[in-house]
Amino acid sequence: MQLDVGIAFFLLGVIATLVRADIKFPKGLYQSLTLFLMIAIGLKGGVALAEHASWNLISQSIYVILLGLLLPLIAFPVLYFIGEFKRYDAASIAAHYGSVSVGTYAVAVGFLEAQNIAYEAYIPLFVVLLEMPAIAIGIALARMKKTTKDSSENSQQTNDKYKLLHEVFFNQGMVLMVGGLLIGLVAGDRIERVTPFFFDLFNGILALFLLEMGMMAARRLDDIKRLGSFMLAFGVGMPMVGGLLGCFLGLAIGLSPGGAILLAVLGASASYIAVPAAMRVALPQANHSLSISSSLGITFPFNVLIGIPTFAVITQWITG
Amino acid sequence: MTSKQFHFSVSTGILLTLLGAVIVSKAPIGIGLIGLGIAILMLSILTKNNKHQNAQMPSLPIPIEQTQQSNRPHSTKRVR
Numbered sequence: 001m002q003l004d005v006g007i008a009f010f011l012l013g014v015i016a017t018l019v020r021a022d023i024k025f026p027k028g029l030y031q032s033l034t035l036f037l038m039i040a041i042g043l044k045g046g047v048a049l050a051e052h053a054s055w056n057l058i059s060q061s062i063y064v065i066l067l068g069l070l071l072p073l074i075a076f077p078v079l080y081f082i083g084e085f086k087r088y089d090a091a092s093i094a095a096h097y098g099s100v101s102v103g104t105y106a107v108a109v110g111f112l113e114a115q116n117i118a119y120e121a122y123i124p125l126f127v128v129l130l131e132m133p134a135i136a137i138g139i140a141l142a143r144m145k146k147t148t149k150d151s152s153e154n155s156q157q158t159n160d161k162y163k164l165l166h167e168v169f170f171n172q173g174m175v176l177m178v179g180g181l182l183i184g185l186v187a188g189d190r191i192e193r194v195t196p197f198f199f200d201l202f203n204g205i206l207a208l209f210l211l212e213m214g215m216m217a218a219r220r221l222d223d224i225k226r227l228g229s230f231m232l233a234f235g236v237g238m239p240m241v242g243g244l245l246g247c248f249l250g251l252a253i254g255l256s257p258g259g260a261i262l263l264a265v266l267g268a269s270a271s272y273i274a275v276p277a278a279m280r281v282a283l284p285q286a287n288h289s290l291s292i293s294s295s296l297g298i299t300f301p302f303n304v305l306i307g308i309p310t311f312a313v314i315t316q317w318i319t320g
Numbered sequence: 321m322t323s324k325q326f327h328f329s330v331s332t333g334i335l336l337t338l339l340g341a342v343i344v345s346k347a348p349i350g351i352g353l354i355g356l357g358i359a360i361l362m363l364s365i366l367t368k369n370n371k372h373q374n375a376q377m378p379s380l381p382i383p384i385e386q387t388q389q390s391n392r393p394h395s396t397k398r399v400r
Contacts (some may be wrong), residue, residue: 082324229363230325233332236356240336305355309349310339317346 009207010304013214021245025212033209034273035176037106040198040205042177045124046184047191050121060253064126067249067267069131071242072098076141078238083230085290088142092286094281095138096295097238098272100130102173103213104303108265110206114260119258122161123266128177130266131274135168138275139282160281167278174274213300220297227293235270235298243268243311247318257319264311268303270295326368333361 016023049057072094079090105127112119113274184191224232246267250260272295276288321331336356344350 026339043338058378078328084322084324084329105335113367188365228358229329229367232321233360234327236336240339302356306349306352311345312352313343315351 003128004111004114005203006107006206006210007304009208010217010301012216013211013216014218016160016211016300017212017215017218019154023215030212033205033212034103035172036198036205037202037209039180040110040175040202041102041106041124041127042180043184043191043194043198045177046120046125046181046187048184049125049181050185050188054121057122057125060255061125061129062253063249063253064129064135064263066096067245067263068097069137070245071136071267071273072137074241075234075238076138083234087144088286089290090281091138091315092283092288093294094141095134095279096272096275096291097270098134098137099132099275099301100127100275101271101295101300101303102114102127102177102267102307103209104265104269104300105262106202106206107210108262108308110203111312113203113259115312116314117258117261118256118269119262120255123259123262124177124181126263126266127281128174128181131137131174131271132168134271135275135278135282138279139164142283142286164278164282167237167281169276173275176197177304210304213304217297217301220293223293224297225291227290227298230293231290232298235294236302239299239307240304241271243307244314247311247315251315251318257315260319261308261312261315262281264315265303265308268299268307268311270299272296272300317318321362321367321369326364329360329364333357333359335382336360 013023072091075094075097076090079085079093080087081088086095088131103171109192227235243264244267247264249267250263251257255263270272270291278293279286279291280288334357337354340350340355340357341351342350343353
């Protein structure tokens with residue numbers, strides 16, 4: 001049995017933190033790795049879009065957006081009625097689980113390439129599309145019951161709305177991935193000038209990113225203990241539901257098994273970069289450590305270690 | 321933990337264990353699912369009598385830069 005290199009680096013990060021090895025990434029390196037992955041994924045998607053753009057892609061995109069709207073609507077009642085979280089907290093966590101994690105997507109791409117499983121290279125377009133709907137649904141769910149407001153509250157909310165719209169449409173992930181997509185789309189053959197950096201180094205950079213993520217997840221172990229068994233069950237159960245929905249949807253809209261696995265991973269992943277920033281603006285009352293701890297401490301490690309291979313097995317099982 | 325939370329956790333644990341048992345015949349990753357399912361079941365049973373966990377949630381983590389700043393020793397010199 002061979003262990004995936006990315007997973008091995010993730011485990012190394014976890015072990016290094018547990019044995020208190022003094023590994024410190026230079027300040028800003030994690031941010032740089034994230035930026036690199038976002039641009040590289042965007043560029044790859046743009047190149048693929050230029051080669052495979054078709055009308056079919058529009059209908060596929062609509063279904064993907066519907067998936068993004070559905071996921072927080074599944075998560076919210078579980079958190080609000082069963083978990084008995086406050087409305088703001090439940091809505092914020094639901095938004096995180098409805099959105100996507102670029103890091104998890106990058107790991108899934110690395111996994112498919114290591115297993116030689118073909119996939120539609122334009123899936124980064126779906127990553128971009130899945131970022132936004134969950135944020136909108138999360139905010140709507142949180143503010144559903146609020147009916148009375150005075151004028152000062154109104155002006156404050158208008159101010160917040162602009163901040164929020166800016167955060168939703170111009171967050172770093174959105175700008176870099178959409179920018180990468182567009183550059184990849186229009187660059188043509190000239191993209192070869194940057195492929196040695198953005199394409200050939202992708203797996204090495206991903207390994208470094210996973211090392212840091214492993215350390216980060218291990219540092220959150222205490223938070224997980226405090227979150228308790230309900231959040232552990234939710235942090236694992238929700239990705240399974242989202243992943244299965246993504247897998248079925250992927251196959252239903254005509255994606256290849258590899259594409260369906262990637263859509264499953266997108267459905268299973270929980271955001272920890274774009275949505276936290278948007279939620280801090282939109283729902284400052286919510287306890288943001290809850291959503292970050294569960295998405296980063298439970299769901300990300302679950303997807304990397306168990307979720308991605310499980311969705312691959314299930315998808316290949318269904319497609320025979 | 322409330323009874324609804326307990327039932328949710330136990331059901332999730334059982335479902336994961338069953339899914340793992342089905343998958344293990346196809347791929348060894350099923351063992352991971354079984355382990356996780358059993359872990360959730362055990363944790364649910366062990367923490368059944370705890371009060372609602374929402375009240376004990378950790379506060380926002382302090383960014384590293386702030387922690388480093390707050391750990392700096394304060395100057396004890398007084399300006400005369």
